[in-house]
Amino acid sequence: MKKNVIFTENGLKIGKKEYPLYSGSVHYWRMEPEHWSRVLDGVKNMGFSIVETYIPWRIHEPVRGEFDFGEKNPRNDLEKFLYLCEEKGLYVIVRPGPHINAEMTLFGYPDWLLEREEIQAKSPEGTPVVYPYVTKQFPVPSYASPEFYEETRHYFGALGPILRRHCYPDGGIVLIQADNETCNFFRDHPYVLDYSAASAELFHQMLEEKYEQIQRLNQAYGTSYENFSQVVLPSCYQEGEERLEPYFDWTEYKEYQIRDSLKRMLTILEELKLPIPVFHNCAYQEYTPISVYLDEQLPGLDVAGMDAYPDPGDTSMLKERIRYLSGSSRLPFVPEFGSGSWFDRGLLLSPGEELFGYLYAFANGMKAVNFYMLADRNRWTGCPLRNDGSMRPAWFFMFRSLMNMLKKEEIYRFQRKPSILIVKNYDMGRLKALLSLRDRNTFSSNCFIKGTDIPEKLFHPEKMPDKMVDTHAHYGKENWILKVMDALDACHQEYDITDSLADLSVLKKYDLIFASSYDWMQPEVWKKYVNFAALPGKNMVVGPVYPISDRAGNPLKNMDGEGRIRLLKDPGDLRKFCEKEKIVLPEREYECSDPVVELAVHERQDTGDQILFLVNPSEQERTADIFFSGHRKIRALPEETGMLFEKQRCVRMQPWEIILWKIEQEGKDYA
Amino acid sequence: MLDRNLITEDLEPEIWVNLQKVLDRILPPQKILHILVKETGIRAVSDSGEEISITPDVLKKRENMLEEFPWADEIRVYSMDGVRAYDQELQKPEIFRKDIDEYLEEMYERLKHTEGISVYERIPAREKHIFAILKKWIREDGCYLCWVTREQKLFFNCILQVVQGRIIRLTTSARYPDSMYDPIMTEKELKKEFGLPVSHAIMDYDDFFHWKT
Numbered sequence A: 001m002k003k004n005v006i007f008t009e010n011g012l013k014i015g016k017k018e019y020p021l022y023s024g025s026v027h028y029w030r031m032e033p034e035h036w037s038r039v040l041d042g043v044k045n046m047g048f049s050i051v052e053t054y055i056p057w058r059i060h061e062p063v064r065g066e067f068d069f070g071e072k073n074p075r076n077d078l079e080k081f082l083y084l085c086e087e088k089g090l091y092v093i094v095r096p097g098p099h100i101n102a103e104m105t106l107f108g109y110p111d112w113l114l115e116r117e118e119i120q121a122k123s124p125e126g127t128p129v130v131y132p133y134v135t136k137q138f139p140v141p142s143y144a145s146p147e148f149y150e151e152t153r154h155y156f157g158a159l160g161p162i163l164r165r166h167c168y169p170d171g172g173i174v175l176i177q178a179d180n181e182t183c184n185f186f187r188d189h190p191y192v193l194d195y196s197a198a199s200a201e202l203f204h205q206m207l208e209e210k211y212e213q214i215q216r217l218n219q220a221y222g223t224s225y226e227n228f229s230q231v232v233l234p235s236c237y238q239e240g241e242e243r244l245e246p247y248f249d250w251t252e253y254k255e256y257q258i259r260d261s262l263k264r265m266l267t268i269l270e271e272l273k274l275p276i277p278v279f280h281n282c283a284y285q286e287y288t289p290i291s292v293y294l295d296e297q298l299p300g301l302d303v304a305g306m307d308a309y310p311d312p313g314d315t316s317m318l319k320e321r322i323r324y325l326s327g328s329s330r331l332p333f334v335p336e337f338g339s340g341s342w343f344d345r346g347l348l349l350s351p352g353e354e355l356f357g358y359l360y361a362f363a364n365g366m367k368a369v370n371f372y373m374l375a376d377r378n379r380w381t382g383c384p385l386r387n388d389g390s391m392r393p394a395w396f397f398m399f400r401s402l403m404n405m406l407k408k409e410e411i412y413r414f415q416r417k418p419s420i421l422i423v424k425n426y427d428m429g430r431l432k433a434l435l436s437l438r439d440r441n442t443f444s445s446n447c448f449i450k451g452t453d454i455p456e457k458l459f460h461p462e463k464m465p466d467k468m469v470d471t472h473a474h475y476g477k478e479n480w481i482l483k484v485m486d487a488l489d490a491c492h493q494e495y496d497i498t499d500s501l502a503d504l505s506v507l508k509k510y511d512l513i514f515a516s517s518y519d520w521m522q523p524e525v526w527k528k529y530v531n532f533a534a535l536p537g538k539n540m541v542v543g544p545v546y547p548i549s550d551r552a553g554n555p556l557k558n559m560d561g562e563g564r565i566r567l568l569k570d571p572g573d574l575r576k577f578c579e580k581e582k583i584v585l586p587e588r589e590y591e592c593s594d595p596v597v598e599l600a601v602h603e604r605q606d607t608g609d610q611i612l613f614l615v616n617p618s619e620q621e622r623t624a625d626i627f628f629s630g631h632r633k634i635r636a637l638p639e640e641t642g643m644l645f646e647k648q649r650c651v652r653m654q655p656w657e658i659i660l661w662k663i664e665q666e667g668k669d670y671a
Numbered sequence B: 001m002l003d004r005n006l007i008t009e010d011l012e013p014e015i016w017v018n019l020q021k022v023l024d025r026i027l028p029p030q031k032i033l034h035i036l037v038k039e040t041g042i043r044a045v046s047d048s049g050e051e052i053s054i055t056p057d058v059l060k061k062r063e064n065m066l067e068e069f070p071w072a073d074e075i076r077v078y079s080m081d082g083v084r085a086y087d088q089e090l091q092k093p094e095i096f097r098k099d100i101d102e103y104l105e106e107m108y109e110r111l112k113h114t115e116g117i118s119v120y121e122r123i124p125a126r127e128k129h130i131f132a133i134l135k136k137w138i139r140e141d142g143c144y145l146c147w148v149t150r151e152q153k154l155f156f157n158c159i160l161q162v163v164q165g166r167i168i169r170l171t172t173s174a175r176y177p178d179s180m181y182d183p184i185m186t187e188k189e190l191k192k193e194f195g196l197p198v199s200h201a202i203m204d205y206d207d208f209f210h211w212k213t
Helices: A034-046 A077-086 A145-165 A197-211 A214-221 A244-271 A313-327 A349-361 A395-410 A426-434 A479-490 A523-533 A573-579 B019-026 B056-060 B062-068 B080-090 B100-113 B130-137 B185-196
Strands: A004-005 A011-015 A017-018 A020-027 A049-054 A091-095 A175-177 A278-282 A302-304 A331-340 A369-370 A421-422 A496-499 A513-519 A539-544 A566-567 A600-603 A610-616 A622-636 A643-653 A657-662 B002-008 B033-037 B043-045 B073-078 B117-121 B142-148 B155-161 B168-171 B197-205
Touching: A004 A145, A004 A479, A017 A369, A017 B117, A034 A077, A077 A091, A077 A145, A145 A244, A145 A278, A175 A539, A214 A244, A214 A479, A244 A278, A302 A313, A313 A496, A331 A349, A349 A369, A349 A395, A349 A426, A349 A610, A349 A657, A395 B130, A421 A426, A421 A479, A479 A513, A479 A539, A479 A573, A513 A523, A523 A539, A523 A566, A600 A657, A610 A622, A610 A643, A643 A657, B002 B100, B019 B130, B056 B062, B062 B073, B062 B117, B073 B080, B080 B100, B080 B117, B100 B117, B100 B130, B142 B185, B155 B185, B185 B197
Parallel strands: A020 A049, A020 A369, A049 A091, A091 A175, A175 A278, A278 A302, A302 A331, A331 A369, A421 A496, A421 A513, A513 A539, A539 A566, B002 B168, B033 B073, B142 B197
Antiparallel strands: A004 A011, A011 A017, A600 A610, A610 A657, A622 A643, A622 A657, B033 B043, B073 B117, B142 B155, B155 B168
16 A cells, blocks of 8 residues: 655655654543643644554443444544644554553453453463453453454454544544554563463464474474374473473464564554554563564564653663664664653653653664653653643653754754674573473552562572573573673763674674674574675674574584684673774774763764764763864754864763764864 | 542642652562472572572471571462462452452462462561552541641642542542642542542651551
8 A cells, every 4th residue: 555654764754754753642532622722732832743642442442332432422532633633733643552551441452352251361271361450450362362353353443434534644644553562461471371272273373384394393392293283382491301492482482473463453454544654662572572673574564663661860771772773673763752650650750850861762873752641641640731731841841942952953864873783692582581480470560569479580490401591680681792782881882782583684784793692593593693794894793602503402514604703702801802803893983081971973964964962871970071083063952052172072961961962064174 | 449440630740759658658668588399499589589598497497487587578488389379369250350459458368378388477467558558548438638748848648539439539639739738728629529528647758657547
């Protein structure tokens, strides 16, 4: 279908014009319709031209087959809300779910839907799988249930005509999201779910696609199954078991099931024939069972973003997540960046703390963002607008100045282009995830529901398999990778992050790659690294050891890359290692005298202008000298007039402050 | 007790920002030692995931375990079968269909009564969750105003509207901007708006620790 809106590397092209993708969330059904106009005016006055809303199934089909799009409750008049947005010249992003969370009871699903047993996911014991949300615990649905998709299709069939009438250019809708944070409702560990009959069938289908013949599976598993449907679903790791393929397959199946669900959702959206792009938001997992990179390979999915709800001053999460998006996605997009908080978070950020997080994300490469939320609503507070549209001044003016600066300086046209890429070992995450004697649900949620949780570590096996296992407690993190990040940060080197699922075409965008490798690695991953290392001008570094076998223990046959792929055992010695191996770290145009202050350079291709983000991620005031060669005309944003500096400029920074300098090509000379 | 369609509104950040501090004051975080007894050995970890060295002898004198680990407020000993049976129970429809506060009660009750799980508490009668405290306070339908001051200034407040025994609304004094800092005026406004009796608990943050009903 021809699309009238497309994603670009900077944002969105609507018709013939490129726009930055900066939007904010407003929930029409959670405010009186007479307040809609005032709220939308407030959104516009902050400088937004795109508004985002969920469309909750629970509200629009409260009784199966009985729809309410405003006929019964005026708050539910989606079409009236869309007309109003259009009247005010606002573009709209819609997120119809079917899962929306949004702090709604049953995460936005209708009661009647989740009561159906054939729609519920199942635990290894055959019970439903319960999520203890604060207002009501509920059984989570199964991504494999055909009945679940039938009902979704039926609901979307009723919703479709409204959406179609309002898609650009006829209306204001420019983007649609496929489902929401599709990752088993925070039950992302391998053995919690889904053991329903439909899920078992899907698992067997995946095995058949992978092995084709049952004999091959039997060889890998050491079993004697007669056909794929006999294969038993692993419900935990058996202590002492060295043959890991059945568990690896189950872990991969969890990824497969999520992608399969997204695929089905994309098909349902495709049937609506909407001439707009589709995106998805991953919650927070940069590890199994989620992969932004693989999500974007799904036909019909244009961009996969990741959400971010940082605590005050949480630079490590933001740095890792945004750089992972930069290294893995077509457009580093945060579809939900916290503005305000859910009522049971036990935490609210001040405007200054929020601003720090937003600017820090931009500094690390975020290109597109939806601020979630811009107006208070049921179960959410701390927004720039209250539920009736009245302004909360400190937050409102923070957003207004931020938006003014972003738009005036066209920050979205600037690119951060690091030449170093860090590649996490996705298979190590799988291995660490599968090594659990019992994956148990948490029985807590946020600050009110404190259940009887048991630390996951209690269920680690006593004896690890005869394979190298990274020792970091979190299975999405690896010690070697963290050390490489620290070492690069210490010398102010910029880098992006991806994982070993990314294709060679992703790797090729960079000149120097650091990839974690253990004594085992899948041959196709090693081959990819060998191919990269063979390219002219490219350097490939792995560590802490070279792989010697695949994950099933078979020796890696073609190790001819070892000559070209260098081994870095201890990333603490990175500088020394690079000197010894004659690897030249990228020369930095700007150097900073203070190792604490972070520096990020973004450049605009068409003009050559630069934006320097200077970050003080500490509680102390810092004074730093920024060095460069020759002269630079520097203008601190947003207010300063440009001044010429020779070789250096001093900057004094308040705790948790981010300063932006604009450096115009016109004033540059390189002495 | 807690209505599934609970409405929360007018939680002005100035008031709501101190929610966690107030919760920690009234329900101080507990340190729990978790011990798993398996065929292949014993494994013990703290809540924070720190591995604790433990010998089988400790389990022989279970009544003395709290003395062995003076830092622990509670010790739980599990078998794999016990954990499995417990999780299975908690996810049965007849259990999860209850209100969330009753569900939490079930969690803690069943933990003590599941074969294969033993719980040793330093203070057995301690409330485990906020609803246990609210249940003692809320006796009848009405509005309940909890007002906490610190250094004689408003630190935190919340208002619960209870109808037919269920908490249907959670709000704060910011609902009445002109009375936001005045508990007496807020109480008057509540009576006017909802026509329900109002119970209040007004206290200083330093005394809040002692407030249980």
